[in-house]
Amino acid sequence: MYPAQFDYEKAGSVSEAIDAISGHSDAELIAGGHSLLPTMKSGLAEPEMLVDIGDIDELHGIEHHDGHTHIGAMTRYADVAEDNTLWEEAPVVAETTEMIGDRQVRNRGTVGGNIAHADPASDLPGAVLAADATVHIAGPDGERSVEADDFFHGMYATDVGEDELVTGVQVPHEGTAGAYAKKPNPASGYALVGVAVRLTMDGDTVADARIGANGVMDHGTRLEPAEDAVEGQALSGDSIGAAGDAAGSSLDEYMVMEDQQASAEFRLQLLGAYTERALEAAGERAGVL
Numbered sequence: 001m002y003p004a005q006f007d008y009e010k011a012g013s014v015s016e017a018i019d020a021i022s023g024h025s026d027a028e029l030i031a032g033g034h035s036l037l038p039t040m041k042s043g044l045a046e047p048e049m050l051v052d053i054g055d056i057d058e059l060h061g062i063e064h065h066d067g068h069t070h071i072g073a074m075t076r077y078a079d080v081a082e083d084n085t086l087w088e089e090a091p092v093v094a095e096t097t098e099m100i101g102d103r104q105v106r107n108r109g110t111v112g113g114n115i116a117h118a119d120p121a122s123d124l125p126g127a128v129l130a131a132d133a134t135v136h137i138a139g140p141d142g143e144r145s146v147e148a149d150d151f152f153h154g155m156y157a158t159d160v161g162e163d164e165l166v167t168g169v170q171v172p173h174e175g176t177a178g179a180y181a182k183k184p185n186p187a188s189g190y191a192l193v194g195v196a197v198r199l200t201m202d203g204d205t206v207a208d209a210r211i212g213a214n215g216v217m218d219h220g221t222r223l224e225p226a227e228d229a230v231e232g233q234a235l236s237g238d239s240i241g242a243a244g245d246a247a248g249s250s251l252d253e254y255m256v257m258e259d260q261q262a263s264a265e266f267r268l269q270l271l272g273a274y275t276e277r278a279l280e281a282a283g284e285r286a287g288v289l
């Protein structure tokens with residue numbers, strides 16, 4: 001299908017983009033276009049104006065600082081996945097971007113677009129939760145920052161206001177290992193279930209664990225019982241199995257996603273299995289398994 005008619009404006013700076021969306025009641029930002037254009041072509045979205053943020057230099061690129069890395073909102077997944085330094089600093093984010101869609105999607109899709117769109121089956125929400133990232137947002141009232149834990153509100157709903165845009169994501173260099181394990185939807189490649197893990201090891205013992213899941217609830221979700229099951233324990237078959245068993249225990253079973261690809265019951269089974277896989281991969285990366 002063809003999309004409905006729309007006006008188009010290319011923003012040269014973040015403030016130009018904010019002016020354009022604030023002054024228009026039905027404007028949408030366009031970044032990689034890999035979620036927005038399909039919804040426009042199918043008639044599910046009919047924005048009157050698109051504000052293209054693709055040429056705003058300050059939104060592009062990866063900056064490595066002492067203690068954290070800043071990833072600009074317009075940075076493509078392929079550039080994140082190919083950043084060798086990020087694989088050392090925050091492997092869970094690097095590995096997750098490497099597993100999104102196919103090469104074409106990774107060459108166009110953006111970090112900011114992915115988390116702002118907040119599709120329940122997207123891969124990056126779980127990773128930014130596991131990485132304990134901070135999301136930078138700009139709007140008519142200036143700039144603000146939101147912890148990943150407070151960023152995702154629901155299905156396609158985030159903390160970003162109508163007149164605001166995500167400018168980047170700040171990823172701390174904490175944790176000594178991380179990994180992402182995903183059961184892809186065989187048709188689309190999105191996550192039927194995806195589990196992102198960041199571990200801070202003290203020898204063989206897990207000093208701190210953060211685990212985020214995609215595809216299970218209406219938005220990316222921390223799996224705190226699974227974190228508790230490995231924290232303070234040596235990473236072993238027993239502790240990993242306990243984390244898998246605990247993975248879905250705090251989730252409201254009536255809110256678990258259910259669709260023609262997978263029942264809620266099957267998703268919860270996958271959640272346990274993929275929590276174990278992600279922990280095993282992180283443990284191997286940490287050299288303790």
Ligand SMILES: Cc1cc2nc3c(=O)[nH]c(=O)nc-3n(C[C@H](O)[C@H](O)[C@H](O)COP(=O)(O)OP(=O)(O)OC[C@H]3O[C@@H](n4cnc5c(N)ncnc54)[C@H](O)[C@@H]3O)c2cc1C
Nearest residue numbers: 031032033034035036101109110112113116122123166189
């Ligand atoms: C065939 C196919 C397979 C895919 N497979 C996967 C997959 O396996 N895993 C996965 O995670 N995703 C997958 N995707 C989705 C893809 O990752 C999208 O790129 C992503 O969901 C949105 O990013 P985008 O840059 O394309 O945003 P766009 O499509 O341009 O925008 C999406 C929405 O976010 C808003 N937006 C964009 N940037 C910002 C910003 N900086 N601040 C505020 N709002 C913003 C837009 O206004 C729009 O509402 C797939 C897409 C396709 C077409």
